[in-house]
Amino acid sequence: MTKANQDLTIVLNHPAAESYASLIEERFPTVRTIVAADASDLEKNIGDADAVLAFRFPVEVFDKAKKLRWFQCTGAGVDSLYPIRDKVGHITVTNARGIHGEIIADFVMAGVTMLHWDFRRFLQEQERREWQPRYVAPLGDRTLGVIGLGSIGATIARRAKSAGMTVVGSKRDISQPVDGVDRLFAADAFDEFLPLCDFVVLALPSTPDTIGVIGASHFEKMKRSAFLVNIARGNVLVESELVAALQEKTIAGALLDVFEKEPLPSNSPLWGMPNVIATPHVAGSPTNYTERVFSILAENIENYLNGRPLKNVVDLSRGY
Numbered sequence: 001m002t003k004a005n006q007d008l009t010i011v012l013n014h015p016a017a018e019s020y021a022s023l024i025e026e027r028f029p030t031v032r033t034i035v036a037a038d039a040s041d042l043e044k045n046i047g048d049a050d051a052v053l054a055f056r057f058p059v060e061v062f063d064k065a066k067k068l069r070w071f072q073c074t075g076a077g078v079d080s081l082y083p084i085r086d087k088v089g090h091i092t093v094t095n096a097r098g099i100h101g102e103i104i105a106d107f108v109m110a111g112v113t114m115l116h117w118d119f120r121r122f123l124q125e126q127e128r129r130e131w132q133p134r135y136v137a138p139l140g141d142r143t144l145g146v147i148g149l150g151s152i153g154a155t156i157a158r159r160a161k162s163a164g165m166t167v168v169g170s171k172r173d174i175s176q177p178v179d180g181v182d183r184l185f186a187a188d189a190f191d192e193f194l195p196l197c198d199f200v201v202l203a204l205p206s207t208p209d210t211i212g213v214i215g216a217s218h219f220e221k222m223k224r225s226a227f228l229v230n231i232a233r234g235n236v237l238v239e240s241e242l243v244a245a246l247q248e249k250t251i252a253g254a255l256l257d258v259f260e261k262e263p264l265p266s267n268s269p270l271w272g273m274p275n276v277i278a279t280p281h282v283a284g285s286p287t288n289y290t291e292r293v294f295s296i297l298a299e300n301i302e303n304y305l306n307g308r309p310l311k312n313v314v315d316l317s318r319g320y
């Protein structure tokens with residue numbers, strides 16, 4: 001975006017749309033906001049949009065979005081755009097990266113600690129008023145592997161390192177070291193990488209190249225005592241193969257915040273597995289989420305109005 005823009009109409013398609021609208025109107029009185037609460041509002045107004053703010057890109061009305069030049073995603077993952085990625089080359093896509101890393105790292109470290117200590121068993125014993133002391137290895141004796149070292153994965157790696165763990169990581173470009181990562185592996189070096197890990201954390205974006213990238217053959221390469229953690233997207237792994245690996249004890253357990261289908265269907269076996277902690281896609285949801293996204297959005301509105309490059313642009317060929 002190089003030309004200064006006088007006019008900006010933003011269509012807000014989000015559960016917090018009204019809050020975003022007030023924040024925008026207060027700071028940028030000349031910017032027009034349209035709250036599109038449902039599909040019919042969206043369909044009616046998308047033709048006026050220079051920009052859309054949403055968690056999921058409204059793919060179904062894309063053909064009517066004739067003026068659209070900018071999509072600001074309120075989340076980190078822009079996977080909702082992939083079905084039409086060949087048509088969106090002229091649109092600048094920006095995301096909210098930077099606001100999720102610390103809270104997701106909190107979540108991962110809490111979950112890793114619960115799994116490692118088998119807190120579920122302590123809670124069951126407490127309920128039965130049973131006193132069952134035991135020895136537990138310090139977390140620092142364990143190795144955590146992170147697949148995908150973008151801003152979220154790198155924050156998890158740094159936090160695991162500060163807990164004293166050995167940290168290994170896998171990413172596409174391993175030419176530069178990553179803070180907190182003891183050993184870096186190329187994205188296809190799973191044979192070497194997976195057997196080292198006591199915890200494998202999936203922190204990679206969901207793109208056409210990563211959908212279903214983790215499956216049975218990977219679980220077989222993991223230690224039988226190892227745990228899988230998924231805070232990425234449900235579809236980066238083959239869920240049925242994960243269920244089988246958990247049932248057959250190919251791996252010890254899993255911490256899952258994301259699923260192939262969300263909400264996780266009530267008949268999913270994952271709900272009832274004793275070796276699974278399942279949470280409702282909450283890991284990257286810090287309080288004041290709207291205000292945090294707004295600080296990125298506001299900077300980008302300034303940039304847009306002044307014809308400057310936007311912040312947090314996503315390269316769709318990489319997904320981040």
Ligand code: GLV
Pocket residue numbers: 074075076077078100284
């Ligand atoms: C949440 O999953 C996000 O992509 O921000």
